[in-house]
Amino acid sequence: MKALHFGAGNIGRGFIGLLLSQSGYEVVFSDVNESLVQTIQQRGSYTVTIADESGKQIPVEGVNAIDGRDPAAVAEAVASADMVTTAVGVNILKHIAPGIAAGLKLRMERGAAPLHVIACENAIGASTQLREHVMGHLSLEEQQKAASFAAFPDSAVDRIVPLQHHEDPLAVTVEPFYEWVINRSQMFSGSQEIQGVHYVDDLIPYIERKLFTVNTGHCSAAYAGYRKGYSTIQEAMKDEEVAGLVTGALQETGSMLVRAYGFDPAEHENYIRTIMDRFRNPYLSDEVVRVGRSPIRKLSPDDRLVRPALRAWEQGGAFEHLTEVMALALKFDFAEDPEAVKLQGLIADQGVRQAFAEVSGLDPDHMLTEKVLKAYNHQ
């Protein structure tokens, strides 16, 4: 069995590649980073280290890689795979779609064997988004044919994998915790399960609980930490003011999620506590600039800040801490982050109100825009 995984980065090697390999798949990575691809091709293996007192090392063997910039190689890899997964970043999905579409066309010529394509990105409905991009590269007739043998089940992935700074370019250190949930109702029946994956019939409560707890809390620590001059999430979480903001934001999203999905409040409290402990993991060093990366994406309408705040507001709940975090996100001016640079440019050109309205999709005089502006001016 062969799995093609787009993105040999931190989550690709440290989570998805590892689980697929442990499930008996021969993993082939597609990446645009030439030296990463060459090293995987030469070595054919890498090591995952667990960030806890055990320091356990897990070898991942029998892996290979192809150059993601080679359209023929990508199409052939898609055509011959038993499973396709991605962890490239949600905004990159449109760039890998042509290669997947070309691979699906080859599969049509060769008997149209069933295929699952699973996007493992931090976004709601990422596989569905990828499906739309892929279908855009097929004719109407090809789309109908593709829909009969290619399914794009949505998924939620959770494992903190920081930026890696090892001598060995393939080594990857990951936290012990992981959760990979896949929407079974979007899959073909009778397909082989991946070990360690939790299959569910309704993914929405799982992806929203993950995105609006782990990722909302994480970016709260990142933006507050960045503002106060901390380098890592672990340092930031030692600051009571930062930890207080994270707790406040997670109480707000927690109340919203409990109301929306009927989660048990005590269990959700426990979920929040576990996540705060994960952020504090002393065996990890996770840079605030990684966790805060791409602030325009993080302030977009369906992402981890605006969507839960609006939902809380609709329910009559609190969202003041979320508002504070949005204002801090607008101040994330890390010069090496292209979206941070673009956002600062928007603010300089149009002012904070208009810039926030543009990235959040809200009206400039929307209640939330007003509150974010007020928080921004008081910070």
Ligand SMILES: NC(=O)c1ccc[n+]([C@@H]2O[C@H](COP(=O)([O-])OP(=O)(O)OC[C@H]3O[C@@H](n4cnc5c(N)ncnc54)[C@H](O)[C@@H]3O)[C@@H](O)[C@H]2O)c1
């Ligand atoms: N790191 C985490 O803790 C974590 C956890 C859960 C989910 N995620 C999500 O996983 C995704 C990847 O995150 P990451 O931290 O692994 O990022 P990363 O930057 O470490 O890895 C992304 C990889 O994709 C490659 N890539 C870029 N364009 C490509 C293309 N056109 N074709 C093939 N490969 C391409 C890059 O070269 C890089 O190696 C993101 O959506 C992120 O939100 C990350």
Ligand SMILES: O=P(O)(O)OC[C@@H](O)[C@@H](O)[C@H](O)[C@H](O)CO
């Ligand atoms: O990957 P992003 O930019 O969407 O979010 C940054 C981090 O919050 C994220 O990578 C977490 O580490 C991860 O989602 C944990 O499961």
